[in-house]
Amino acid sequence: MSEYKGEIRKMMIILSKASIENVYAAFVLANGARMEGIEAEMFFTFFGLEALHNKKLDHLHVATVGNPAMHMPTMIGGLPGMEAFATSMMKKEMEKLDMPEVREFLDILKASGVKLWACKLAMEMFHYTKEDMYVDLDGVLTVGDFYKQAEGLGTHMLFI
């Protein structure tokens, strides 16, 4: 821990899921880093890409199935409308805490200097193009490119 006395200089946050609780966790961590004077970059891969996809990012949901912390039997969580209900409940609570919607949060992250990268492999797998994605996306990167971005002392990497 001799490098910068273990101080964190840069956070590389990989988002691989698009259920709203995971997306917000990643966004809050990226924003929180910038607020502390730490650099932050995000890499959106696999389903995480939905948080960048123009037609999808405004309609992300809470996962009500396979989420034990919802304290809801899986059968009930799977009923029609359950995800929408849980999502609107959660959004109401988040609004009270002054949490922005996904698109506004992306705008805040960009304005704060967070770099947003989409994973090339996942983009190809889902047949997405850069034009399908959030307008201020910094680019589409390979894993190797992303590691290159992470270079330097005091960089930490986080997978969500």
Add this chain to the structure above:
Amino acid sequence: MEKIIAQKTVQVNEEGYLTNFAEWNKEIGEEIAKENNIVLSPKHWEVINYVQNEFKNEVPLTIRKIGKSGVVDIKEFYALFPVGPLKTATKIAGIPKPAGCI
């Protein structure tokens, strides 16, 4: 603990934030800004006045609120206070560090 800033003895916490806003004055603000490598421009002062007013009105500060303040947008805010903008601005303003996560 006590600290002398701009020839005035004030109470600060372990992170250097003033614990009593009544002890703050502009010279103290300028001195803390200098410690953070910031030379205060009129725009900085607009932001400092804004955060002080929000504090007086007991409104919790968030980055989103700063962006909607009409005083600065978020990009400008980071340009004015590059390293940890809300932490630095509140420290210069003599008010507590915001306790929230956003």
